[in-house]
Amino acid sequence: MDVTSRRRFLQMSGVAGAGVLASPILGCGDDAAGDGGVDAAPAPAFPVPPLDDGELVGGVRLFRLRLQSGSVEWVAGFPTATYGVNGAFLGPTLHFRRGERVRLEVSNALGETTTLHSHGLQLPAASDGGPYQTIAAGATWVTEFDVVQPAMTAWYHPHQMDATARHVYMGLAGVILVADDAPGVELPSTYGVDDLPLVIQDRRLAADGTHPYSPGRAPSMHDLMAGMRGETMLVNGVRQLRGVVPRGLVRLRLLNGSNARAYQLGFVDGRTFVQVAGDGGLLAAPVTATRVLLSPGERAEVLVDFGGDVAGTTVALASFSGEVFSRLYAGTMGGNVSDTLDRTTFELVTFEVGAAPVTSLTPPATLPAIERMTADQAVRTRSIVLDMTGPSVTINGARMTSLGASVPAAINFQIPSGSVERWDVTNNSFMMHPLHIHNRHFQILDIDGVPPPVELAGWKDTVLVAPGQIVRLMLRFDGTTDAALPYMFHCHILEHEDMGMMGQFYIVEP
Ligand SMILES: [Cu+2]
DSSP states (O other), X not given: OOHHHHHHXXXXXXXXXXXXXXXXXXXXXXXXXXXXXXXXXXXXXXXXXXXXOOXXXXXXXXXXXXXXXXXXXXXXXXXXXXXXXXXXXXXXXXXXXXXXXXXXXXEEOSSSOBOOEEETOOOOGGGSOSTTSOBOTTOEEEEEEEOOSOSEEEEEEOOOTTTHHHHHHHTOOEEEEEEOOOSOOOOXXXXXXXXXXXXXXXXXXXXXXXXXXXXXXXXXXXHXXXXXXXXXXXXXXXXXXXXXXXXXEEEEEEEEOOXXXXXXXXXXXXXXXXXXXXXXXEEEEEEEESOEEEOTTOEEEEEEEOTTSOTTOEEEEEEEGGGTHHHHBXXXXXXXTOOGGXXXXXXXXXXXXXXXXXOOOOOOSOOOOOOOOOGGGOSEEEEEEEEEETTEEEETTBEEEETTEEESOOOEEEEETTEEEEEEEEEOSSBOEEEEESSOOEEEEEETTBOOOGGGSSOBSEEEEOTTOEEEEEEEEOSOOOSXXXXXXXXXXXXXXXXXXXXXXEEEOO
């Protein structure tokens, strides 16, 4: 990165953390090209997290991740205390390749226990990074696993029992790109140029730069029940993110990394885009749309064509939250757990159309078929009821109070490997809950009895369940078995997760 670009990024981001300064913003390795995945960027153009290709050691791709404290000056003159991975806030984009073995060495310099969960990856339970894989202060967690899944956008974040919400809000999160050598669809893939991760988060910043999870402060019971929201929007850790895109096709990897807020994303000029992927990789067909709704934890990949724009044109990506408010929040109680932004439209990113594109790609006309699972494949059915009563958030009436212990009784599903199950998820409460299931991607069978639209019919790991809805999921539990270590499933409103809206399942020998 040249000096001008670096200064420009820092001006835009207000980043003061030494860790961010120390690492290149576009850290593409020389070995990135030619693997069918992400290409090295010819020139920095857009403020994105650094790309981390790891280091091949004895055939294993090693990533060294350091969880550390830092600060970022989002409010001029008032640095906010933050957490980050190899930097002050957020972490590098990890570039995994299908078929490779990956080794994570995660050192914890935070001064408190945490974990690092790979959200959306199919992993042995011991590598999941969930609440059972704690990393004590000063310790290093080392885990290895094979990357077995097709190309997709996943992400990582802590999953520490009772502290996930705070650790993510402080800044611990990052994107994982899984690349795949399989022949097929050609998509923009020059990282930081026409392949851009956008980590969308909101923060409640006071005039002195603090927020409710700052050291010495604590969220209110209302914030815990509603889920922590904020009025300051950050994308890739930057307020009012602005960047230059080529005058051609651009791929946005959208990640809702917020603790509790959903976003109804679209462009303010009404332009269409083509959604090609959801949580678990490519959809069965491209979907031309003007909106994509993402609840916390969900991802979408969309292609935006800036080829018809005059250089210098600016276009904003916004959340048209008011359009979906009445779907996501019901009645007076729903009104109480939402905020002003949930009822309105607000901008997130400004794209400035730059010079000629680096490719002449157009959106794919078709995508590889996805075999749909059918209800009759299920060998058993489970009922998952999401509810909020009084000051508690529950799954099947239970609230996980500490690891493996719940009130009134722990949810511990024993699932024989190879089983196909149907999970009927009912939301009896007045607000949406995004249900996330670790390790296994699922398909939505139907929503209130209606088959899902194409954009929700691909593989997913997180599903928005609106008030009063019944969403039926089809899951196939294969892969590694472990009778001793469970995987988690939980609401991805992180305050709800911390309050115990979480169950566990074991994949056991058949
Ligand atoms: Cu919830």
